[in-house]
Amino acid sequence: MLDYKLLSALAAVVEQGGFERAAQVLGLSQSAVSQRIKLLEARLGQPLLLRISPPQPTEVGRRLLNHVQQVRLLERNLHGQVPGLDSQALPERLRVALNADSLATWWAPAVEDFCASNDLLLELVVEDQAVGLKRMRAGDVAACVCAAEVPVSGARCEPLGAMRYLALASPQFMRRYFPDGFALAALPQVPAIVFGADDRLQHRYLEALGVTGGFVHHLCPSSEGFVQLALAGLGWGLVPALQAQEQLARGELVELLPGQHVDVPLYWHHWRQGGELLDSLTGHLLRATRSKLIPL
Amino acid sequence: MLDYKLLSALAAVVEQGGFERAAQVLGLSQSAVSQRIKLLEARLGQPLLLRISPPQPTEVGRRLLNHVQQVRLLERNLHGQVPGLDSQALPERLRVALNADSLATWWAPAVEDFCASNDLLLELVVEDQAVGLKRMRAGDVAACVCAAEVPVSGARCEPLGAMRYLALASPQFMRRYFPDGFALAALPQVPAIVFGADDRLQHRYLEALGVTGGFVHHLCPSSEGFVQLALAGLGWGLVPALQAQEQLARGELVELLPGQHVDVPLYWHHWRQGGELLDSLTGHLLRATRSKLIPL
Numbered sequence: 001m002l003d004y005k006l007l008s009a010l011a012a013v014v015e016q017g018g019f020e021r022a023a024q025v026l027g028l029s030q031s032a033v034s035q036r037i038k039l040l041e042a043r044l045g046q047p048l049l050l051r052i053s054p055p056q057p058t059e060v061g062r063r064l065l066n067h068v069q070q071v072r073l074l075e076r077n078l079h080g081q082v083p084g085l086d087s088q089a090l091p092e093r094l095r096v097a098l099n100a101d102s103l104a105t106w107w108a109p110a111v112e113d114f115c116a117s118n119d120l121l122l123e124l125v126v127e128d129q130a131v132g133l134k135r136m137r138a139g140d141v142a143a144c145v146c147a148a149e150v151p152v153s154g155a156r157c158e159p160l161g162a163m164r165y166l167a168l169a170s171p172q173f174m175r176r177y178f179p180d181g182f183a184l185a186a187l188p189q190v191p192a193i194v195f196g197a198d199d200r201l202q203h204r205y206l207e208a209l210g211v212t213g214g215f216v217h218h219l220c221p222s223s224e225g226f227v228q229l230a231l232a233g234l235g236w237g238l239v240p241a242l243q244a245q246e247q248l249a250r251g252e253l254v255e256l257l258p259g260q261h262v263d264v265p266l267y268w269h270h271w272r273q274g275g276e277l278l279d280s281l282t283g284h285l286l287r288a289t290r291s292k293l294i295p296l
Numbered sequence: 297m298l299d300y301k302l303l304s305a306l307a308a309v310v311e312q313g314g315f316e317r318a319a320q321v322l323g324l325s326q327s328a329v330s331q332r333i334k335l336l337e338a339r340l341g342q343p344l345l346l347r348i349s350p351p352q353p354t355e356v357g358r359r360l361l362n363h364v365q366q367v368r369l370l371e372r373n374l375h376g377q378v379p380g381l382d383s384q385a386l387p388e389r390l391r392v393a394l395n396a397d398s399l400a401t402w403w404a405p406a407v408e409d410f411c412a413s414n415d416l417l418l419e420l421v422v423e424d425q426a427v428g429l430k431r432m433r434a435g436d437v438a439a440c441v442c443a444a445e446v447p448v449s450g451a452r453c454e455p456l457g458a459m460r461y462l463a464l465a466s467p468q469f470m471r472r473y474f475p476d477g478f479a480l481a482a483l484p485q486v487p488a489i490v491f492g493a494d495d496r497l498q499h500r501y502l503e504a505l506g507v508t509g510g511f512v513h514h515l516c517p518s519s520e521g522f523v524q525l526a527l528a529g530l531g532w533g534l535v536p537a538l539q540a541q542e543q544l545a546r547g548e549l550v551e552l553l554p555g556q557h558v559d560v561p562l563y564w565h566h567w568r569q570g571g572e573l574l575d576s577l578t579g580h581l582l583r584a585t586r587s588k589l590i591p592l
Contacts, residue, residue: 016510017493017510024509024510054493054496100518107521108528109524109528121513121514122515122516122530124515124517124518126518126521191411197310197350197352214313214317216417217417218417218419219418219419219420220418220420221420221421224396224399224520224523225404225420228403232405232408233408233412234418
């Protein structure tokens, strides 16, 4: 077995953002916390923590941390089954990777009740829907929301539904770049907004309309920034319908081509051995997303 | 001098997201584009491009790319001064690092007019206000919005103003965790939301109120996700006043302690040799932020 006294010291320093606070939480001296981490590093023969402010785990440190969090989840089940075990005062923490657009729309309302009633803290990692699964494979998160439908080894994968994206721009943008009405042929020369190098939504939209080749675009790796750029009239881009409801209703954003959209399926990946809490979160999410996402 | 034919090939592959599109834009064959990049890599003795889909620059490739973009900005000035020079068909691209909260609030309205009238495309890089300057130092961006007031060597730094942050939560959250009214002593045991390990705002808020030590928190590295978590009642957190105006007016978010806030100064860092366009964007930003940010 691993030495969980040492691992807990590592986890506390990262979670509390410093040695002093970790020592307070663990009821140890700062030098004892520091000694435990040095010992763990000596045993593993590599650094686990960057001593900056606040301390950051190395890649291996991050994997150990995730392991500690998963072990805590398993222990939590045990506490439910074996009364009398010492129960920890700190709430549990679950590390989940998800795409920025889910986080900007359906995620928080879907998990709020569950987190409050289970005393669960979230550590969210924002990843493009196409790449979040890498985090699962690396053992870096306990669960992930992404577009891949094949589970990684040891994990389960459940369909949540599809996010619908609409191609939107501000009325002012349409007047500036399409004074004589929308013209598909001119679209590649008009500034688009692209989330990042992994974001192919604008490409897919254009390809579905038979437009191939490059197109001019701003790059904006932020879900909220993306909508802000569109609202300010800097470009057109594919925005989740869920995120633009109010702006569409108020006429602050309009569809380039009404009826033309791109649907992106989303799946929930979670470790099989993630414990009851993760299983129960899974059941909760499947119910909560039913009214938000389009059935697959 | 560097060989700009080779550098342009590298820039086109990254900016267009592939060899095929780069070849179209440059009017070359795909194999010619590929040959140019291989030649550049051979001369520099290291890889400049990861051949994944879409291709990604290595760290050195990224620096070369930024250099090409800066050279293009300088050329652009020259075109204004020397009529008859061949002008490029593609609009210019400027790489700017900024903090997520600026991008979620004042940035887009402040630059929209400027980008449209100067035919300028933005490549935005989201960095915490405390770390954006590293990108300047690495030569990775042409400008940056961050909290540091000391310019890096070769750059200028101008104060933009301060962002005001309010400690907010949903009324439902307040009822759930503070049924008998807000109590400062209980705040560390009630879930907060923290943007990431670099985000000390919640710590600063608590310290200003005399509360030290750890506090339970969710981690959510997304500006929009942060507000969504607060709106859904998952936690309390420091939100830019600019971002929460509507939610405060509608009573969807309330202040924990009215009158208690944290101000974060923001500075605009830009290369001295960035050319007229960058200078003129600087002047534009200083005017545009005057009504949005609090004077320093």
